[in-house]
Amino acid sequence: MPEKPSHQTLAGRAADYVRRDARADAMAGLSVAVMGVPQAMAYALIAGLPPVYGLYTAIATCAVSALLGSSNHLVTGPTNAACMVILSLTADLPARTGHGLLEIVFLLTFITGLIQLVFGVLKLGGIVRYVSNSVIIGFTAGAGILIAVNQLRNVLGVDISADGARRFHEVLVATVSRVGETNVYALVLAAGTALLVAGLPKISKRLPASLIAVGAATFACWALGWYDATTMGAHRVEIARDIEPIRGSLAIFHVPSLVVAPDWALALELTPGALALAVIGLIEATAIARTIASKTGQRLDFTQEFIGQGAGKMAGAFFSSFAGSGSFTRSAVCYQSGGRTRMAAIFSAGWTALTLLLFAPFANFIPKASLAGMLLVIAYSMIDKQRLKSSLKSGRFPQIVLFGTLLSTLVVPIQYAIFVGVALSVLILLRVTGQTDLTQLVRRPDEGFDEVPFNKAPASAVAVVNMEGDLYFAAAEDLDYELLRCITPQTRVVVLRMKRLRAVGSTAMAILEHYWELLRERDIRLVVCGIEDELKDVMTGSGLRRKIGEENIFYADNKLLQSTELALARARSICDVERRNAETVVLDGADAPAVPRGITAADVMDRRCIRFGNQHQLREAVWLMSEMHRQSRSTRAQPLFLQHRDGTLAAKLTPWRVLREFASRLDPDAVHELDDRTLGARFREHFTTSIASIADGDPAAVTKATGLARAIQIGRDDDVDVIPVVSEDGHITGLIHMADALRALARSVTPPEDADA
Amino acid sequence: MPEHTEARHLMTTTVPTVRADATLREALRPMLAASAGPNDLAAVVVVDGDDRYVGLLTPRLAVKGALALWMPDPIDDEHGVDDDGGLTAVLAERLDEPVKAILVHGVPTVAPGDRLVRLIDTIARRRFDALAVVEDGRPVGIVTIARVFEAASDLALTPGDEGIELGGRRRT
Numbered sequence: 001m002p003e004k005p006s007h008q009t010l011a012g013r014a015a016d017y018v019r020r021d022a023r024a025d026a027m028a029g030l031s032v033a034v035m036g037v038p039q040a041m042a043y044a045l046i047a048g049l050p051p052v053y054g055l056y057t058a059i060a061t062c063a064v065s066a067l068l069g070s071s072n073h074l075v076t077g078p079t080n081a082a083c084m085v086i087l088s089l090t091a092d093l094p095a096r097t098g099h100g101l102l103e104i105v106f107l108l109t110f111i112t113g114l115i116q117l118v119f120g121v122l123k124l125g126g127i128v129r130y131v132s133n134s135v136i137i138g139f140t141a142g143a144g145i146l147i148a149v150n151q152l153r154n155v156l157g158v159d160i161s162a163d164g165a166r167r168f169h170e171v172l173v174a175t176v177s178r179v180g181e182t183n184v185y186a187l188v189l190a191a192g193t194a195l196l197v198a199g200l201p202k203i204s205k206r207l208p209a210s211l212i213a214v215g216a217a218t219f220a221c222w223a224l225g226w227y228d229a230t231t232m233g234a235h236r237v238e239i240a241r242d243i244e245p246i247r248g249s250l251a252i253f254h255v256p257s258l259v260v261a262p263d264w265a266l267a268l269e270l271t272p273g274a275l276a277l278a279v280i281g282l283i284e285a286t287a288i289a290r291t292i293a294s295k296t297g298q299r300l301d302f303t304q305e306f307i308g309q310g311a312g313k314m315a316g317a318f319f320s321s322f323a324g325s326g327s328f329t330r331s332a333v334c335y336q337s338g339g340r341t342r343m344a345a346i347f348s349a350g351w352t353a354l355t356l357l358l359f360a361p362f363a364n365f366i367p368k369a370s371l372a373g374m375l376l377v378i379a380y381s382m383i384d385k386q387r388l389k390s391s392l393k394s395g396r397f398p399q400i401v402l403f404g405t406l407l408s409t410l411v412v413p414i415q416y417a418i419f420v421g422v423a424l425s426v427l428i429l430l431r432v433t434g435q436t437d438l439t440q441l442v443r444r445p446d447e448g449f450d451e452v453p454f455n456k457a458p459a460s461a462v463a464v465v466n467m468e469g470d471l472y473f474a475a476a477e478d479l480d481y482e483l484l485r486c487i488t489p490q491t492r493v494v495v496l497r498m499k500r501l502r503a504v505g506s507t508a509m510a511i512l513e514h515y516w517e518l519l520r521e522r523d524i525r526l527v528v529c530g531i532e533d534e535l536k537d538v539m540t541g542s543g544l545r546r547k548i549g550e551e552n553i554f555y556a557d558n559k560l561l562q563s564t565e566l567a568l569a570r571a572r573s574i575c576d577v578e579r580r581n582a583e584t585v586v587l588d589g590a591d592a593p594a595v596p597r598g599i600t601a602a603d604v605m606d607r608r609c610i611r612f613g614n615q616h617q618l619r620e621a622v623w624l625m626s627e628m629h630r631q632s633r634s635t636r637a638q639p640l641f642l643q644h645r646d647g648t649l650a651a652k653l654t655p656w657r658v659l660r661e662f663a664s665r666l667d668p669d670a671v672h673e674l675d676d677r678t679l680g681a682r683f684r685e686h687f688t689t690s691i692a693s694i695a696d697g698d699p700a701a702v703t704k705a706t707g708l709a710r711a712i713q714i715g716r717d718d719d720v721d722v723i724p725v726v727s728e729d730g731h732i733t734g735l736i737h738m739a740d741a742l743r744a745l746a747r748s749v750t751p752p753e754d755a756d757a
Numbered sequence: 758m759p760e761h762t763e764a765r766h767l768m769t770t771t772v773p774t775v776r777a778d779a780t781l782r783e784a785l786r787p788m789l790a791a792s793a794g795p796n797d798l799a800a801v802v803v804v805d806g807d808d809r810y811v812g813l814l815t816p817r818l819a820v821k822g823a824l825a826l827w828m829p830d831p832i833d834d835e836h837g838v839d840d841d842g843g844l845t846a847v848l849a850e851r852l853d854e855p856v857k858a859i860l861v862h863g864v865p866t867v868a869p870g871d872r873l874v875r876l877i878d879t880i881a882r883r884r885f886d887a888l889a890v891v892e893d894g895r896p897v898g899i900v901t902i903a904r905v906f907e908a909a910s911d912l913a914l915t916p917g918d919e920g921i922e923l924g925g926r927r928r929t
Contacts, residue, residue: 619914626910635799635901637886655906659881662909663874671874675760679873680912687913709844716824721817721886739797739816743789745848746782 021340028339029347031208032075033058035333036348037355038214041240041363042371042378043078044322045154046147047086049105050244051371052363053322054078055356056252059349060319061312065326066345069308070301071289075330075345076312080378081143082280082325087150088414089273092166097266099258102320106256107263108270108277109323113313115278120306131283134402135421137387139280142409142417144382147375149175154372155190157183157237168410183369185226185237190373193217197377210374217370218362227365241364248360250353252320259317276415278310281325285309288326401425439466440486441497443568459488462571464564468500483515491524493571497564499530499556508535509542516548525574529554529567551627562620569612569624573631601711602704604744605725605734614642614650614695618661619687621653629655636739639722641732642695648730651695661686661694701726704733708745711736762908764876765869768890768898774802777811777857781823784814784856799903800887802896803856809894812860815886822859823851866891867900873912876905 036058044054058077065076089108094101119125149172153160158178165174196213221227226237240246258266285305313323334344356363388402405421412420440457441464442450451466463486487494496515498508516526526548531539536555539545545553552570554563612624621640628638639654662683666674674682700714701724714723715738725734775784788798803812824847851859865879866889880888880902890898 622910623914626907626914629903629907634797635887635903636797637902637906654884655902656881656884659877659906659909662913663877663881666874672872674874676762676873676912677760680915683909683913684915712820712824712844715817716820719817719821719884721815737816738820739789742785742816742819745845746785746789746852748845 017341017343021343024338024340025344026347028334028337028344029349030351031337032330032334032339032344032348033351033355034208034211036075036077036327036330037352038210038371038374039329039378040078040352041214041366042210042375043080043083045368045371046080046083046150046375047078047105047322048091048101049086049322051240051366052244052246052356053102053320055352056319057316057321057324058352059250059356060252060321061316061324062352063346063349064315065308065312066342066349067308068304068311069342070304071331072341073331073335073339073344074285074289074305074326075334075348076285076309076324077327077330078322078324079281079284079327080147080375080382081140081284082277082323084143084146084150085273085277085280085415086322088146089270089277093266097263099263099266103256103258104266104270105322106254106317106320107258107267108274109313109321110256110259110317111267111270111274112277112281112323113310113315113317115274115310116282116306117310117314119278119282120303120310123303125282125286125302125306131279131418131422132401132425134399135405135418135425136283136287137384138402138405139409139417139421141383141388142406143414144379145406146409146414147382148379151372151375151379153178154238154368155187155376156181157186157369183235183237185232185235186367186369189217189221189226189237189367190369190376192220193370193373194377197374214366214370214374217373218366221367221370222362222365227367238368239364240366240368243368246356246360246363248357250357253318254320256317273413273415276418277323279418281309281313281323282306284328285326288328288331400428438482438486439468440464441466441564455485457486459490461490461492461575462495462568463487463491463493464495464497464568464571466497466500479511484518487522487524492575493525493527494519495527495529495564495567495571497530497567498528498535499532499563501530509538509544512539513542513544513547516544525552525571527552527554527567527571527574529563530556531563532556565613566620566624570627573627577631599708599744599748600704601702601706601708601725601734601736604708604711604740605704605736606740607734611643611647611732612640612653612691614644614692616691617687618658618689618691618694621691622658622687625653625655625658636737637721641699641724641735642691643732649699649701649724649726649732651692651697652699652724653691653695657694657696661689699724701732702736703727708741712738712741712745715741762873762912763869764867764871764890764900765898767873767876767904767908768869768900770898772802772889772896772898773798773800774804774808774896775814775856777803777805777860778855780853781819781856781859782852785816785819785852788814788816799901800889800899802889802899803860804896808896810866810889810891810896811857812862813864813866813885813887813889814856814860817886818861818864819859822861823848825859864888868892869897873905873908876900877909880905 037055040054040058041051042054044051044057062076066074069076086105086108090101090104093099093104097104146168149168153171153175156175156179158175158181160171160174160178163170163174165171193213193216196216197209200207200209200212221237221239225231227239227241229236286302289302289305309325313321316322316324330348334348339345401421401424404424405417408420409417438454439451440454442452442457443464454465457463465483465486483494483496496512501508512528519526528548531553532555539553554567554570556563612621625638625640628640632638637655639652641649642651642653644650663671665685666682699720700718702711702714704725704727706725711723714720715736721738723736723738724732725736727733773787784801784803788801790798800813800815802810803814805811824844864885867876867879869890869892871879876888879885880900885902887899887901889896890900
C-alpha cells in the first residue's frame with residue numbers, strides 16, 4: 001500500500017497523485033482509449049448514429065461519470081446492449097415527430113440520466129436484485145442476435161431503407177432478399193476486419209486487435225480508393241464521412257433543444273424506454289463494479305455510482321453524447337492495464353479526445369462495413385454459449401426465464417425485454433414459492449447418509465441440512481427462519497449442503513449471510529458445502545467467504561458427497577475443539593466406587609477422535625490430518641484411524657507413515673538440492689495413493705474395560721503413542737494417549753500430596 | 758519465506774531440559790501435567806552438568822526405557838483390571854531412579870540447518886515423537902513430529918485441493 005499522502009491540502013494531494021499513480025493511470029487510460037476508439041464508433045453505428053458521436057460519448061460521459069462515481073476502475077462509455085435499445089427506441093421517431101434523430105437521442109439520454117440520478121438519490125439501487133442472472137444472459141444474447149442481424153446489411157453493403165423494415169424478422173428478410181446486391185468491396189472489408197478482430201487476440205492478447213483491424217481496413221479503403229464514387233460508381237464503399245464528416249474539434253458543447261424546450265408528448269413516450277435503459281445501465285455498472293471490487297478489495301458506494309452514472313448522462317446530453325454506461329470491456333482493460341484510480345478513466349477520455357483531434361481526417365475514411373464486421377464478432381461474443389448450454393441442463397424455471405427473455409428481445413421492442421424477463425421471473429416465483437425442500441442428513445453407521453424430514457433428525461451437536469430445489473428471492477426471508485427450526489439445544493454447528501439447490505447467486509448470498517448472522521447470535525457455527533463454481537464467485541464478491549471463513553466452506557466436487565464428508569469432519573473438529581477444556585472424562589455407568597479399583601481404559605481415554613473412511617486417497621487424509629494438527633495445536637502426533645464402510649476399525653494412518661510415503665520416491669543423492677516448492681510437488685505425486693494401501697492394518701486395540709497395564713504393555717510392545725479403544729461391535733469410541741496412561745499410573749503409585757496439580 | 762525449510766524454522770524456541778541425574782518422576786512431570794492441547798509437551802531434553810545434550814525423553818520412550826525389563830506373565834484380559842502383572846511395582850521403582858538409568862540410547866539429533874527431507878528421514882524412520890536440535894553439543898530446540906508433518910503437508914497441499922483453501926501458516 002502506498003504511504004499516506006504528505007499533505008491533506010488539495011495541492012498536496014495532487015502532487016502526491018502525480019508522483020505516485022499518475023503514470024499508471026495515464027498508461028491504463030491509453031490502453032482503454034486504444035481499444036475503445038474503434039469500439040465507440042462501432043457502437044454508435046449500432047444505435048444508427050454517426051460514428052463520431054460514439055467518440056463524444058466516450059469523452060464526455062466517461063469523464064463526468066468518473067468524476068462523480070465511486071469505483072476506481074469502472075469506465076463509462078458506449079455499450080452494445082444499450083445502443084441496441086437506443087436504436088429500437090428512436091429509429092422511427094424522426095419520421096413520426098419531425099425532430100432530428102440526434103436531438104431525440106439527446107433527450108432520451110437526458111431522461112435516462114435523470115432516472116438513474118433519482119434512483120441513486122432515493123437509494124432505489126436494490127431494484128437490480130430483481131433482475132436475475134438468467135434475464136441478463138437472455139437479454140444480452142438476444143441483443144447480440146439483433147446487432148448481428150442489423151449489421152448484416154452494412155456487411156453486405158446493401159441498402160434496405162426503402163423496405164421500411166423495422167422488426168427483427170422484417171430486417172432479416174429484407175437483408176437476405178437483397179443478397180444479390182452485395183457490394184463485394186464492402187464484404188471484403190467487413191470480412192477482413194472481422195478476421196483480424198477475431199484472429200489477432202489468438203496471436204497475442206496484447207495487440208490492440210480492433211484498432212489494427214479497423215485501421216488496416218481504413219487504410220486499404222483509402223489507398224485503393226474504394227470510397228471514391230468517381231472510380232467505383234455504385235460499388236463504392238460507404239465511409240464515415242458520408243454519414244457525417246468527423247471534425248477534428250472538441251467543440252461538442254451543444255444545448256439539446258428538446259431538453260430546454262421539451263416536447264412533452266415525446267418525452268412521455270420515451271420514458272418507459274428510458275427506464276429500461278436506466279435499469280440496464282445500472283445493472284451493468286453494478287455487476288462490473290462488483291466484479292472488479294472483489295479483485296481490488298475496494299469498497300463500493302453504489303448510491304454514489306448511480307449518481308455518477310446519472311449525472312454522466314445528463315451532462316453528456318449537453319455534450320453531444322448518447323447514453324453510455326459502465327462498459328465491461330473498458331473497465332476490464334483499465335483494471336488489467338494497471339489503472340489505479342478514477343483518473344484512469346478521465347485519462348482515457350483525454351486520450352480519446354486527443355485521438356479525435358489528431359486523427360479526424362483519417363477517421364473519416366473508416367468504412368462502415370469495417371465497423372460492421374467488427375460488430376459481428378462482438379455480437380457473437382455477446383451470446384454466452386456456455387451459460388446457455390448449462391442452462392439447458394439446469395432447472396426448468398431458469399430456462400424459461402432465460403429463453404423467454406431472449407425470445408422477447410427478438411419479438412417485442414428490445415427495451416421491453418428486460419421487463420418481460422422480470423415479469424417472467426416474478427410469475428415463476430409465484431408458482432414456486434416454498435419449493436425449496438429442506439431435509440436433514442443423518443449419518444448412518446456404514447458411513448452413508450439417511451435423508452430425514454426436516455426438523456426430525458435426532459438431536460446432535462452437528463445438524464446437516466440439505467437444501468434442494470429452486471430458490472427464489474422472495475422466499476428467502478422465510479427460509480432463513482425456517483432453517484433455524486432444525487436447531488436443538490445441543491446444536492453447535494450447522495452444515496448447509498447447497499449442491500442440489502438451484503439459486504440465483506445473489507439470492508443465495510443474501511440467505512447465507514442472514515443465516516450466518518442468525519447463527520452467530522446463537523453462538524452456533526456455520527459450515528457450508530456443495531458450493532458450485534458460480535456461487536463461489538458470488539461469495540467472493542460479497543465478502544461472505546471471509547465472514548464464514550475459508551476453512552468452513554467446501555466446494556462441490558465430482559465425487560458424491562465428498563464435500564459433505566469433509567464438511568462433517570470439519571464440523572466435528574469444531575465441536576471437539578470447543579469441548580476441549582470443558583470435557584471431563586466420564587465414567588460409564590456406575591458412580592466412583594469407594595474402594596479403589598484397577599484403572600481401566602475408560603478412565604484415561606480421550607473421546608475426541610476423528611474417524612475416516614478407508615476408501616479415500618492420501619490427499620484427503622493429508623488435508624484432514626493437517627487440519628487436526630492445526631486445530632488441536634498439540635505437539636503430539638495425531639494418527640488417523642480408518643474405518644471400514646461398516647464403521648469398524650480398519651487401520652491406522654500415522655504422520656510418520658505419510659512422511660515416509662512422501663519421501664519414498666526421492667533419490668537420496670539428489671534430494672538435498674530440491675527447494676521447498678519442488679519438494680512439495682514431489683510430495684503431491686503421492687496424493688492419489690489409496691490410504692488403505694499404506695495404512696497400518698489391524699492396529700492393536702483395547703476395549704473400555706481393558707486394564708491400564710495391558711494398554712501400557714501394548715504401547716511398549718507395539719511402540720505406539722496412541723491406542724484406539726473400540727466398542728463391542730468394533731467401532732472406535734476413543735483413544736488412549738500414552739502420556740495420559742502414564743499420568744494415571746504415576747498418580748496411582750504416588751501418594752496424593754505428591755501428585756501433580 | 759525461506760527456500761528451504763530447515764530445522765531452525767520448525768523447532769521450538771524454548772527447550773525444556775532436565776538433568777540426567779534427576780528422577781524419572783521429576784522428568785516426566787512437565788510432560789504429564791497437561792492433556793493434549795496447545796500447552797502439552799512432547800519431549801524433554803536430558804542434559805548433563807554442563808547443559809550438554811545427553812538424550813531425549815518422551816512418554817513413549819519413557820515407557821520403553823522404564824519398562825524395558827518388565828516381563829509380565831501374559832495378562833489375562835478378564836482379570837486385567839485388578840492384576841497388572843506387576844506393572845505398578847516396576848513403575849513405582851523406576852520413578853525414583855535417575856533419568857539416565859532409563860534413557861533409551863541411540864536417539865538421533867538434528868542440526869539447526871538440517872533440511873526438511875533430512876528431518877523427515879530421521880523422524881519418520883523410527884517414528885520418533887520429537888527430536889532434539891543440537892548445536893555444538895548443546896540443545897537449542899525441539900522439533901516435533903507434528904511440526905514436521907505440518908511443514909510437509911503445507912508444502913504438498915495447495916489451495917486448489919478439493920477447493921479447500923488453507924490459511925497460510927507462518928514459518929517461525
